[in-house]
Amino acid sequence: MAKDTVTSEDVAKLANVSQSAVSRTFTPGASVSETTRERVLAAARELGYRPNVLARAMISGRSQLIAVLVAYLDNQFYPIVLEQLSRSLQQHGYQVLLFMTDPGNQDQMVQKMLQYQVDGIVMASATMSSTLARECAQTGIPVVLFNRYVPALPASSVTSDNLTGGQLVARLLVKAGHRRIAFIAGAENSSTNRDREAGFTAELAALGQRLWRRGIGGYTFEGAAQAARDLFAGDVGPDAVFVANDHMAFAAADVIRDELGLRIPQDVSLVGYDDVPEAGWGGYKLTTVKQPGEQMIEETVRILVEQLESRKVVKHEAILPSHLVIRSSARLPDAETLASLAGPGTAGTS
Amino acid sequence: MAKDTVTSEDVAKLANVSQSAVSRTFTPGASVSETTRERVLAAARELGYRPNVLARAMISGRSQLIAVLVAYLDNQFYPIVLEQLSRSLQQHGYQVLLFMTDPGNQDQMVQKMLQYQVDGIVMASATMSSTLARECAQTGIPVVLFNRYVPALPASSVTSDNLTGGQLVARLLVKAGHRRIAFIAGAENSSTNRDREAGFTAELAALGQRLWRRGIGGYTFEGAAQAARDLFAGDVGPDAVFVANDHMAFAAADVIRDELGLRIPQDVSLVGYDDVPEAGWGGYKLTTVKQPGEQMIEETVRILVEQLESRKVVKHEAILPSHLVIRSSARLPDAETLASLAGPGTAGTS
DNA sequence: TTGAAAGCGCTAACAA
DNA sequence: TTGTTAGCGCTTTCAA
Numbered sequence: 001m002a003k004d005t006v007t008s009e010d011v012a013k014l015a016n017v018s019q020s021a022v023s024r025t026f027t028p029g030a031s032v033s034e035t036t037r038e039r040v041l042a043a044a045r046e047l048g049y050r051p052n053v054l055a056r057a058m059i060s061g062r063s064q065l066i067a068v069l070v071a072y073l074d075n076q077f078y079p080i081v082l083e084q085l086s087r088s089l090q091q092h093g094y095q096v097l098l099f100m101t102d103p104g105n106q107d108q109m110v111q112k113m114l115q116y117q118v119d120g121i122v123m124a125s126a127t128m129s130s131t132l133a134r135e136c137a138q139t140g141i142p143v144v145l146f147n148r149y150v151p152a153l154p155a156s157s158v159t160s161d162n163l164t165g166g167q168l169v170a171r172l173l174v175k176a177g178h179r180r181i182a183f184i185a186g187a188e189n190s191s192t193n194r195d196r197e198a199g200f201t202a203e204l205a206a207l208g209q210r211l212w213r214r215g216i217g218g219y220t221f222e223g224a225a226q227a228a229r230d231l232f233a234g235d236v237g238p239d240a241v242f243v244a245n246d247h248m249a250f251a252a253a254d255v256i257r258d259e260l261g262l263r264i265p266q267d268v269s270l271v272g273y274d275d276v277p278e279a280g281w282g283g284y285k286l287t288t289v290k291q292p293g294e295q296m297i298e299e300t301v302r303i304l305v306e307q308l309e310s311r312k313v314v315k316h317e318a319i320l321p322s323h324l325v326i327r328s329s330a331r332l333p334d335a336e337t338l339a340s341l342a343g344p345g346t347a348g349t350s
Numbered sequence: 351m352a353k354d355t356v357t358s359e360d361v362a363k364l365a366n367v368s369q370s371a372v373s374r375t376f377t378p379g380a381s382v383s384e385t386t387r388e389r390v391l392a393a394a395r396e397l398g399y400r401p402n403v404l405a406r407a408m409i410s411g412r413s414q415l416i417a418v419l420v421a422y423l424d425n426q427f428y429p430i431v432l433e434q435l436s437r438s439l440q441q442h443g444y445q446v447l448l449f450m451t452d453p454g455n456q457d458q459m460v461q462k463m464l465q466y467q468v469d470g471i472v473m474a475s476a477t478m479s480s481t482l483a484r485e486c487a488q489t490g491i492p493v494v495l496f497n498r499y500v501p502a503l504p505a506s507s508v509t510s511d512n513l514t515g516g517q518l519v520a521r522l523l524v525k526a527g528h529r530r531i532a533f534i535a536g537a538e539n540s541s542t543n544r545d546r547e548a549g550f551t552a553e554l555a556a557l558g559q560r561l562w563r564r565g566i567g568g569y570t571f572e573g574a575a576q577a578a579r580d581l582f583a584g585d586v587g588p589d590a591v592f593v594a595n596d597h598m599a600f601a602a603a604d605v606i607r608d609e610l611g612l613r614i615p616q617d618v619s620l621v622g623y624d625d626v627p628e629a630g631w632g633g634y635k636l637t638t639v640k641q642p643g644e645q646m647i648e649e650t651v652r653i654l655v656e657q658l659e660s661r662k663v664v665k666h667e668a669i670l671p672s673h674l675v676i677r678s679s680a681r682l683p684d685a686e687t688l689a690s691l692a693g694p695g696t697a698g699t700s
Numbered sequence: 701t702t703g704a705a706a707g708c709g710c711t712a713a714c715a716a
Numbered sequence: 717t718t719g720t721t722a723g724c725g726c727t728t729t730c731a732a
Contacts, residue, residue: 005724005725007724007725007726008725008726009725009726017702017703018702018703018704019703019704019725019726020702020703020704020705020727020728021701021702021703022726023725023726023727023728024701024702024727026726027727030727031701031702032701032702033701033702036701036702048485050461050464050465051465051725051726052408052465052467052724052725052726053465053466053467054404054407054408054413054466054467054724054725054726055408055708055724055725055726055727056725056726056727057404057708057726058402058404058405058408058708058709058710058724058725058726058727059707059708059725059726059727059728060708060726060727060728061708063404065447068448070433072433073429073430073432073433074426074429074430074433074627076424076426076429078429079423079424079426079428079429079432080423080424082423082429082448083420083422083423083424083450086448086449086450087450087452090449090450095447095448095449095462095466096447096448097415097445097446097447097448098418098432098436098445098446098447098448099436099440099445100433100436100437100440102437111400112445114400115400115401115402115403116403116404116445117402117403117404135398221627250631250633253632253633254631254632254633257632258632277424277571278628281600281604281633282603282604282607282608282633283600283603283604283631283632283633283634284633355708355709357708357709357710358709358710359709359710367718367719368718368719368720369709369710369719369720370710370711370712370718370719370720370721371717371718371719372710373709373710373711373712374711374717374718377711380711381717381718382717382718383717383718386717386718401709401710402708402709402710404708404709404710405708405709405710405711405724406709406710406711407710407724408708408709408710408711408724408725408726409709409710409711409712409723409724410710410711410712410724411724
């Protein structure tokens with residue numbers, strides 16, 4: 001950034017045109033004659049000119065920057081989402097400005113984002129205070145909560161149908177004959193956990209059962225491992241465990257098999273949520289509920305781009321369907337029930 | 351970004367000071383009296399003023415943006431690196447501008463980065479043409495190749511000692527009595543694969559053995575699975591497989607156990623590289639070589655920040671030590687040999 | 701289609 | 717310590 005700085009003026013001089021002509025050449029849809037256009041392009045190439053996006057952003061008010069907030073990247077669901085999101089946004093001419101949130105500094109973070117004049121915000125695996133959301137809304141920046149849902153917030157949200165997902169798991173487990181069904185919760189204040197658990201317990205109740213025991217994993221690997229230990233601490237343990245996401249389910253599996261010496265699914269059934277790649281790996285073969293990550297990303301980008309182009313922020317709420325992915329970590333009910341639970345393409349993807 | 355736009359001038363007016371006074375208040379280390387400072391801060395708070403980083407960047411020539419290029423995020427090594435890198439950079443006042451590279455559009459990508467006036471570049475799991483590297487060097491932007499090493503490039507690099515890592519694995523396998531040792535390579539043109547393989551085969555030779563068979567996984571899960579199948583295709587398969595990274599080793603493990611019905615390590619020893627979290631999980635308990643990710647990040651940030659602050663770009667080359675992590679996917683040699691191979695803290699971390 | 705001119709919001713000399 | 721004055725590199729009226 002030292003002395004190189006080739007500006008549009010340098011190009012203009014070399015091409016013998018006005019500086020505006022250079023600007024127009026690099027502005028899609030501006031009116032330039034083919035001749036000047038070529039002259040400018042030639043000069044630009046010769047000098048190695050690169051338009052300064054920051055300068056453009058200042059005047060046009062569009063930075064082409066999308067802030068993406070993520071709380072952690074160790075649960076594989078999020079890296080994959082981040083990769084797809086980033087690629088898709090790039091395709092639309094936007095770049096991802098990454099923010100790793102700390103539980104404490106959310107407010108600071110949002111200030112930073114706004115300072116960078118980001119055109120839009122995606123909040124994945126991160127909570128946002130209503131004050132902050134309101135602040136964003138005020139500045140007219142579209143916000144999409146990814147995999148989060150907060151009715152009171154003036155922000156769009158894209159989620160999958162966690163309620164139904166939870167229900168499906170309940171039905172699967174009950175119909176397979178389980179009678180001591182436990183649940184390991186994620187973060188208590190997250191909408192994902194709330195909905196998955198609500199659907200799960202509601203369906204349990206509908207089928208005449210109650211949750212046999214409940215642990216809290218907080219969506220962390222270690223938290224889930226401890227929760228699993230606690231769940232099995234008494235004389236008799238659960239015969240099935242539903243874990244609020246795959247990442248925690250792996251921890252539970254390790255405890256159940258390696259520490260407790262129990263077999264999955266012969267001694268205890270295990271079901272996760274998300275369908276991250278590892279769930280399909282041979283080490284776990286986890287029966288789980290698939291969140292349609294790709295569709296969720298597509299929807300997120302659609303909402304964002306639409307609002308960016310129309311310059312109108314409207315609250316959207318997309319809830320995409322999720323379905324069971326049957327592998328071999330949970331005992332199966334009879335074929336008929338199984339078929340009724342099966343979503344599209346439920347056949348054990350690996 | 352619509353009408354909100356509270357500028358420093360608005361704040362100045364309200365605080366009854368000059369616009370420069372406002373600027374100074376928000377510039378660390380500028381000279382402002384305590385009185386004006388407070389007046390400005392109060393006015394700023396009242397109006398909800400946020401300095402425009404872009405405008406600042408334009409004049410100061412420092413965007414506080416670091417471009418991070420990554421090719422994929424499905425190998426857990428990279429998300430974790432990205433998370434730490436981002437956090438560390440944030441702490442130093444920089445933000446990560448994320449670029450997901452496609453094999454084809456590397457050039458475009460670098461153009462984009464330069465257009466955004468990034469202050470520095472980190473290339474992780476991505477190759478860079480020498481032309482591009484030179485272009486960056488010319489503009490005076492520090493570039494750090496993370497986990498890549500290209501001698502000819504005018505870019506710093508941070509790697510771990512892959513040569514020694516490969517050697518350690520060879521010694522472990524040979525000393526454990528293996529005689530049909532195979533290798534599954536990553537990307538042929540990557541320095542990581544080259545060094546790991548070079549160290550491996552060199553040590554094999556030193557111990558009087560040759561590579562029994564070789565496959566190519568290209569650092570992808572599916573590629574590695576296929577390579578594993580091919581490796582075991584004949585009448586007699588390998589009795590040990592060294593895989594160029596953990597991510598591929600999991601694929602190999604699945605093929606070996608689930609498709610071939612062999613036991614690890616009783617029938618075949620398996621060793622990976624990286625020590626990603628999943629390697630410690632119960633489903634794999636993978637013996638592997640640990641890359642010191644955290645130290646590598648620290649070093650990367652150190653190099654970057656130092657060059658940014660001194661405004662002098664110098665080529666640095668850091669090679670950090672790696673060591674074996676013994677778990678249970680590979681047969682063990684006698685205790686004495688094992689002890690000699692053991693790096694610091696080799697005790698099976700889980 | 702083109703050029704001149706007026707800024708976008710800010711920092712950084714320079715005087716005062 | 718302060719205010720004044722130039723711009724940073726670009727887009728965008730407005731005339732020509």
